[in-house]
Amino acid sequence: MSLHPQIEAVTERIRKRSAALRGAYLAGIDAALQQGPYRGRLSCANLAHGFAACGPTDKSRLRAPVTPNLGVVTAYNDMLSAHQPFEHYPEIVRQVARELGATAQVAGGVPAMCDGVTQGRPGMELSLFSRDIIAQSTAISLSHDMFDAVLYLGVCDKIVPGLLIGALAFGHLPAIFVPAGPMTPGIPNKEKAAVRERYAAGEASREELLEAESNSYHGAGTCTFYGTANSNQTLLEAMGVQLPGTSFINPDTPLRDALTRAAVERALQITALGNDFRPIGHLIDERAIVNAIAALMATGGSTNHTIHWVAIARAAGIILTWDDIDAISQVVPTLAHVYPNGDADVNRFAACGGTQFVFRELLDAGLMHDITTIVPGGLRAFCDEPRVQDGKLGYAPGIATSADETVLRPVSNPFEAQGGLRLLRGNLGRGLIKTSAVKPQYRQIEAPAVVVDDPKVLNKLHAAGALPHDFVAVVRFQGPRSNGMPELHSLAPILGLLQNQGRRVALVTDGRLSGASGKFPAAIHVTPEASAGGPLARVVEGDMIRLDAEAGVLEVLVDAHTWNTREPAVDTQPPAHDIGRNLFAFNRRLVSPADQGALSISCGPPTVDGAWEYDAEYELGRGSEAALAPHEAKDA
Incomplete structure (x- = not known):
C-alpha cells in the first residue's frame, strides 16, 4: 500500500x-561515533574508577574495549x-x-x-x-x-x-x-468513575471511594x-x-x-x-x-x-x-x-x-x-x-480480525473517520481537545464563562451551588510559566457529574488534563498562557465562550473594541515556596510555550539558520502554517 x-x-x-x-x-x-569505542578513549585512571566495584569477570571484560x-x-x-x-x-x-x-x-x-x-x-x-x-x-x-x-x-x-x-x-x-x-484488571473503570462522581455529589463516603480506588489500583x-x-x-x-x-x-x-x-x-x-x-x-x-x-x-x-x-x-x-x-x-x-x-x-x-x-x-x-x-x-x-x-x-x-469490535476496529470500520485529538484556534489562542472520549452531542458549546484562577475555587462554587446551569469553566494561570502546568484531573468528577445531570459544561484552560480525562469537552494547553499575556487573561465572568471541536474553534464572543481595550488580569496567586516548588522558579522563568514542548532546558542542537523560532503570531493562531513558510523556504 x-x-x-x-x-x-x-x-x-x-x-x-x-x-x-x-x-x-x-x-x-x-x-x-568517529571517536571509536567509548571506553577506549578513557585514561587508565578513568577506566579504573569505572570498573572498581565490579567482580573479577566483569572487570576483566571491561578492560577490553571490544567487549x-x-x-x-x-x-x-x-x-x-x-x-x-x-x-x-x-x-x-x-x-x-x-x-x-x-x-x-x-x-x-x-x-x-x-x-x-x-x-x-x-x-x-x-x-x-x-x-x-x-x-x-x-x-x-x-x-x-x-x-x-x-x-x-x-x-x-x-x-x-x-x-x-x-x-x-x-x-x-x-x-x-x-x-x-x-x-x-481491577474493578471496571466505569464503576470506579461512577463512585468518584457520587463522591463529588456527596452521595458516597470517603471509605467507599478509597475502597473503589484500591480495587482499581491494586x-x-x-x-x-x-x-x-x-x-x-x-x-x-x-x-x-x-x-x-x-x-x-x-x-x-x-x-x-x-x-x-x-x-x-x-x-x-x-x-x-x-x-x-x-x-x-x-x-x-x-x-x-x-x-x-x-x-x-x-x-x-x-x-x-x-x-x-x-x-x-x-x-x-x-x-x-x-x-x-x-x-x-x-x-x-x-x-x-x-x-x-x-x-x-x-x-x-x-x-x-x-x-x-x-x-x-x-x-x-x-x-x-x-x-x-x-x-x-x-x-x-x-x-x-x-x-x-x-x-x-x-x-x-497477530490476529487478522479484532476479537471485540466494541474495543478495537479495522480501518474499514472505524469508530470515527478522524483521530482522537483536534487543534482549536480563535481569539482565545490555540489549544487542543481530546475528542475521542467526548460524545458527538457534547462537542459544541456556547455558554457564559465562569472564570477562576485557582481550580479549587471551582470546587467551592459547586459546593455552594453558585455555578450557572450551563457554563464554560475558564481556569487560567495554570500554564508552564505560571506554576509548571499541573494536570487538573481533580476537576473531572465535578464536570462529569454536572454533564450527567443534563447541564452543558466545558473547560478552557492553559493547564493540562490527565491522560485519563475525557467525557466533557475540554480545551487545554491554551497558548499563549495567561501569565504570558495570553487572551485568557482578558476573559471576564459572563463572557460568552464558543468551543466547537468539530470546526476547531475556540473564541470569546465579545466585540473587538471591548476586547482589545480590556486590561488583562494579573495572576494573584502567591509565589510557591513549599515542598520544593521554590527550586523550580528558574524552570518557570525559562520554559517555552506549550506548543513548543514546554521545555525548560536546552534541547537538541543549537538553533541554526532556517530553524523555526518562536513566532507570537503563529502561537496566537493568526499565522498557522503560514508563519512557518519563510523558514521552510530557507530549507527548500
Whole structure:
C-alpha cells in the first residue's frame, strides 16, 4: 500500500522545515561515533574508577574495549506500581549480559513521580518539569563514556519522554526501552468513575471511594486505563525503539521475563562493535515521529503527548508543530475505544489484538511508515505477537480480525473517520481537545464563562451551588510559566457529574488534563498562557465562550473594541515556596510555550539558520502554517 497523500505531505513538510536543524543534530552524533569505542578513549585512571566495584569477570571484560558494556538507566522506585517491577531488572540484565560474554552496569537512576498521587496537590506543579530533570539525569548517567548501548527502564507519564530526550542527547548510542507491563484488571473503570462522581455529589463516603480506588489500583504494573503511561508504550513501539509486542504484557509472567532477556540480547547485537549498528539518533527521524502521532490518533491516546512529542522531536533536531498533529488526526481514524474513551482496559485492548492489530491496519492503509527499527523486518515486525513456546521466545502473526469490535476496529470500520485529538484556534489562542472520549452531542458549546484562577475555587462554587446551569469553566494561570502546568484531573468528577445531570459544561484552560480525562469537552494547553499575556487573561465572568471541536474553534464572543481595550488580569496567586516548588522558579522563568514542548532546558542542537523560532503570531493562531513558510523556504 502506498503512503496516504496527507501523511506523505506532512512528513515532507516536517523534513523540509527541519533540514538544517536535523543536519546539525546528525553531524553532532556522527562526530561522537568517529571517536571509536567509548571506553577506549578513557585514561587508565578513568577506566579504573569505572570498573572498581565490579567482580573479577566483569572487570576483566571491561578492560577490553571490544567487549560490549550495556548501560542501564532506571526509573525504579517502589512507590510507583508501574516501576516497582524494575527492582530486579538490573540483575537480570547483568546475568544475561554475562552469559553472552558481555557486561552491564546501572549507569544511573532518574526521578519518577506519580501524577496519580499528586493530582490536585501542590506536588503536581513539579510534574511537567520532572520530564526535563529526567532528561538531564539521563545525560549525567551516560556522561562517563563507559557504554556501548543503553537499556532504559521507564513507563509512566513524564518518565518515558524524559528518558527519550536524554537518550537522543546521546543519539550515537543504540537504545532499547524496556517496559514493566500493566497490572492485571481491577474493578471496571466505569464503576470506579461512577463512585468518584457520587463522591463529588456527596452521595458516597470517603471509605467507599478509597475502597473503589484500591480495587482499581491494586497491584504491580501500570494503571490499566489508556492514559499517558500506556500511550507512551504504544508510541515507543510505533517508533521502533521497544521490542515488538512488549507494551502490555503483565509483570512477573514468563513472557514478560523472556522479553526482558531478549531486550538485553538485542541491545548487545546492535552496538558499534558488531555488524548491525543501530544508534537511536538515526532511527528516530521525521518518519518515526509521524508514526508516533498516527498511533496516538488511532488509539485515542493522551493529550500530554502533544507537548511531549514536540519536545522529543526537537531533541532529535526535528520541528513538529500542532498543525502537523492536527493534519495527521484528520486522516487517521480512531480504531480503539479504551478507557477513558470506552469501557475496556489495556489488558482487554491487548487481548483484542492490541498494538499489533493497530499497526498492521495503519501500515496497510498507508497511514504509517515502514521504518527501520531496533529489530530486523522494520515496523512490519511489530505486527507480530510475542509468545513463549517450550521455554523460548518466539513470534507469531497477530490476529487478522479484532476479537471485540466494541474495543478495537479495522480501518474499514472505524469508530470515527478522524483521530482522537483536534487543534482549536480563535481569539482565545490555540489549544487542543481530546475528542475521542467526548460524545458527538457534547462537542459544541456556547455558554457564559465562569472564570477562576485557582481550580479549587471551582470546587467551592459547586459546593455552594453558585455555578450557572450551563457554563464554560475558564481556569487560567495554570500554564508552564505560571506554576509548571499541573494536570487538573481533580476537576473531572465535578464536570462529569454536572454533564450527567443534563447541564452543558466545558473547560478552557492553559493547564493540562490527565491522560485519563475525557467525557466533557475540554480545551487545554491554551497558548499563549495567561501569565504570558495570553487572551485568557482578558476573559471576564459572563463572557460568552464558543468551543466547537468539530470546526476547531475556540473564541470569546465579545466585540473587538471591548476586547482589545480590556486590561488583562494579573495572576494573584502567591509565589510557591513549599515542598520544593521554590527550586523550580528558574524552570518557570525559562520554559517555552506549550506548543513548543514546554521545555525548560536546552534541547537538541543549537538553533541554526532556517530553524523555526518562536513566532507570537503563529502561537496566537493568526499565522498557522503560514508563519512557518519563510523558514521552510530557507530549507527548500
